[in-house]
Amino acid sequence: MNLLARREHSYLELSNKLLQRQYPADEIESTLHRLIEDGLLSNERFTEAYINMRRKRGFGPLRIENELRERGIDGQLIAQFLCSDYESWWPDLQQQYQKKYGARPPADYAEKARRVKFLQGRGYPLEWIFKLPESQGTEYSETD
Numbered sequence: 001m002n003l004l005a006r007r008e009h010s011y012l013e014l015s016n017k018l019l020q021r022q023y024p025a026d027e028i029e030s031t032l033h034r035l036i037e038d039g040l041l042s043n044e045r046f047t048e049a050y051i052n053m054r055r056k057r058g059f060g061p062l063r064i065e066n067e068l069r070e071r072g073i074d075g076q077l078i079a080q081f082l083c084s085d086y087e088s089w090w091p092d093l094q095q096q097y098q099k100k101y102g103a104r105p106p107a108d109y110a111e112k113a114r115r116v117k118f119l120q121g122r123g124y125p126l127e128w129i130f131k132l133p134e135s136q137g138t139e140y141s142e143t144d
Contacts, residue, residue: 001040003017004035004040004041007049008042008045008046008049008050009041009046010043010046010047010071010072010073011032011036011041011043011072012071012072013046013071013072014032014035014041015028015029015032018031043072043073043077044077044080044081046071046073047068047073047077047078047080047081047082048081050064050067050068050071051064051068051081051082054067055092058092058095058096058099058122059122059123060089060092060093060119060122060123060124060125061082061083061084061089061123061124061125062084062123062124062125063121063122063123064082064123065078065082065084065123066123068082086128089124089128090128093119093124093128093129093132094132096119096122096124097115097119097132100115100118101115116129116130119132
């Protein structure tokens, strides 16, 4: 209960934490099922809260999806809560770019590549990233 009082957990996360504390596996499973029945443990609630938390911290849909899968959330549940359409994520992508680089155009191709790699690491699709520099007026040409 102390673990659930701090934040939402997925079934897998809570199970792993209890296993690390060396509780018996059969006891863990029965306890977790009882928590689900009582509405205290919910993968749906966890998924929704996790997406909101990570999105506020500037992460994109690809990274959030991977992190949810690592936490034992199935693809169907992820698709139900993680809207990954371009229009809804575009302001977040722009904000991350502006926060990190401001209006400063990349000095050269290597700098542009570093910026692309940074945004990819944050979890934004490459095709979205390539649309960003044109809209920010930061495209690089070989003559610069």
